[in-house]
Amino acid sequence: MAGMERRTFLKYVGVAVVAAGATIAGLLSLGVGGQTFIPRARAGELTIYSGRGEFLIAPLLERLEKDSGLTFRTRYGDTAELAATILEEGQNSPADIFFAQDAGALGALAREGRLLQIPEDLMAKVGPSFRSTQGDWIGITGRARTVDYNTRLVNESDLPDSIWGFTDPKWGNGKIGWAPTNGSFQAFITAFRVLEGDEKTREWLEGVIANDPQEYPKNSPIVEALGRGEIQIGFVNNYYLHRFQAVDPAFPVSHHYTSGDAGSMINVAGIGILDTARDPNLAASFIELLLEDDSQRYFANETFEYPLVDGIRISGPQKPLAEIEVPDIDLSDLDDLEGTLKLLRDVGVL
Numbered sequence: 506m507a508g509m510e511r512r513t514f515l516k517y518v519g520v521a522v523v524a525a526g527a528t529i530a531g532l533l534s535l536g537v538g539g540q541t542f543i544p545r546a547r548a549g550e551l552t553i554y555s556g557r558g559e560f561l562i563a564p565l566l567e568r569l570e571k572d573s574g575l576t577f578r579t580r581y582g583d584t585a586e587l588a589a590t591i592l593e594e595g596q597n598s599p600a601d602i603f604f605a606q607d608a609g610a611l612g613a614l615a616r617e618g619r620l621l622q623i624p625e626d627l628m629a630k631v632g633p634s635f636r637s638t639q640g641d642w643i644g645i646t647g648r649a650r651t652v653d654y655n656t657r658l659v660n661e662s663d664l665p666d667s668i669w670g671f672t673d674p675k676w677g678n679g680k681i682g683w684a685p686t687n688g689s690f691q692a693f694i695t696a697f698r699v700l701e702g703d704e705k706t707r708e709w710l711e712g713v714i715a716n717d718p719q720e721y722p723k724n725s726p727i728v729e730a731l732g733r734g735e736i737q738i739g740f741v742n743n744y745y746l747h748r749f750q751a752v753d754p755a756f757p758v759s760h761h762y763t764s765g766d767a768g769s770m771i772n773v774a775g776i777g778i779l780d781t782a783r784d785p786n787l788a789a790s791f792i793e794l795l796l797e798d799d800s801q802r803y804f805a806n807e808t809f810e811y812p813l814v815d816g817i818r819i820s821g822p823q824k825p826l827a828e829i830e831v832p833d834i835d836l837s838d839l840d841d842l843e844g845t846l847k848l849l850r851d852v853g854v855l
Contacts, residue, residue, distance in 0.1 A: 548574030549787045552599050554591060556584025556606040556688065557774055565803050569794050575787070584610045584688040585842055591779065592617060601782040602791060604645075604774070607692035611642040611777050612840030620777040624789050630796045631813045635773050638837050644773030645795050646804045647811030649743040649829060650693050652761040652768060653728060658737045664761045668697075668768030671738070672712025681718035682727040682739035685854040689724065689742050689772065695845045697767040699838050703848060710852045720854070731758045740768075747809035747821035760823075764830045771831050772839075774810065 555562065559581045566577050580587070584606035591598050591614060603620075605611045614620050620641035628636055628643055635644035652671070654664060665671065671681060684690050697706045719736055721727045727739035728746050738761075749756045763769045776795070778788040794800060801812040805820045812819065819825065849855040 547790050549784060550576045550578065551601045551787055551791055552578045552580070553602045553604055553791075554580050554582070554587045554600045555604040556582065556587050556610065557604050561808050562604070564807070565800060568803075569791075569800070573790075573794060575791060575794075585691065585846075588613055588842070591619060594781075596781060598779065598781045600779050601784070601788050603777045603779055605642075605777070606688045606774055607648075607772050607839070608642070608644070608775055608836035609692045609695050609839035609842050609845075610688070611637070611775050612837050613842055614777060614779075615639060615641045615837075616840050619780050621780055621782065621785055623778060623792065627789065627792050627796065634771070635775075635813050635836070638835065642775050642777040643792060644775040644813050644836075645792075646774045646801075646808070647813055647826060648689065648772050648774060649762075649811065649824075649826070650689075650768055650770050650772070651741060651743050651746075652738055652763065653731055653741050653746055653758050654738045654761055655731050655734055655736070656757045656759050658734060661759070661761060664738070666764045668763045668766050669709060669712075670763075672709060672716070674716065676738065677716040679717050679719050680737040681713060681716055682721055682730055682736040683713070683718050684721045684723050684727060684740075685849055687723045690740065691842065691845050691849070692772050692839055693740070693767055693770065694849065695839045695841060696770045696772075696832070696834055698841070698845060698848070699834055700767055700832055703844070707848060707852060710848070710854070714852060714854065728758060732756050742772075743811075743823060744809035747823065750821065751809075762824065762829055765832055767832060767834075769829055769831055770834060771811075771826060771829065773813070773836060 566579065570576055588610040591600060591603060603614065615637065622640050623643055628640055631644050635647060652664065694706060697709065721730065724741040724745045727741050728749055730736050731739050732749060743760060746758055746760060776792055778785055782788045796814055798817060801814045801817040804810045805812045805817055809821050811826055846855065
């Protein structure tokens with residue numbers, strides 16, 4: 506990425522203005538007050554910082570490169586770490602796009618003024634629950650929190666309706682699996698804090714810790730451990746299980762959804778256009794491609810996430826989004842990742 510041409514963007518009355526070398530057409534294309542970037546480009550190179558795993562999105566990016574005039578330089582990493590890197594790099598960042606694993610990291614960048622407005626016609630493709638209220642990030646796919654369980658070891662009728670039920674000592678002695686270092690778990694804890702406050706969240710964490718949970722680095726090892734019977738329940742995202750069941754339909758694990766609390770929240774994998782983007786029109790074109798039907802079907806059928814564009818069917822034995830009893834939460838409020846990390850350190854799981 507060294508040697509790539511960079512332009513510095515300045516914030517002036519809410520409009521990103523090119524500091525040097527701008528043309529009138531270029532300024533108009535940036536848009537004012539959330540207006541559409543006109544026209545959107547479809548040829549050029551984008552640098553993407555991706556908190557989405559390479560195995561999840563690289564096949565789609567390769568397909569998009571072949572079918573469009575875009576080429577991608579992609580840096581993969583942990584979502585929270587990449588967000589911190591973007592803030593540290595400041596206006597020297599080579600990144601055009603941040604493709605985050607969760608809304609909280611996008612909200613943290615938005616709070617620091619690092620995201621540009623996304624064209625209104627693109628924002629309108631996704632329901633209000635899955636996009637920024639300020640117009641500076643947009644969900645590409647939905648990701649439901651679930652409590653997965655081994656169907657040979659646990660009867661569904663014994664599972665509690667509330668996430669609080671897993672602080673009961675009957676779930677002790679290593680029956681629970683969780684991944685405190687994982688970004689999706691941290692987003693879940695951030696939602697818990699927003700919904701119930703820090704003290705109640707600490708109480709829940711300490712209650713689960715008292716049950717001696719087994720710790721894993723991320724979600725897929727939790728689901729794998731469930732299949733082996735190493736643990737009985739695990740706190741994960743919805744789509745991991747379906748990858749295992751696509752290979753082995755008899756894989757003995759199923760989803761359980763809590764009712765109206767952080768345990769059943771719907772987060773997003775989403776995108777923001779960074780204020781260091783060399784060509785915001787090009788970045789908007791990338792978002793447009795990801796919201797097209799073919800890309801949404803890819804996410805539904807290959808990664809088993811929830812498509813967010815109307816008319817695309819979900820894949821696998823998943824509960825439709827409309828049937829999940831989700832908590833009342835604005836994903837834009839999940840921006841205090843630092844507070845969550847501090848709490849997790851304080852209780853000793855980081």
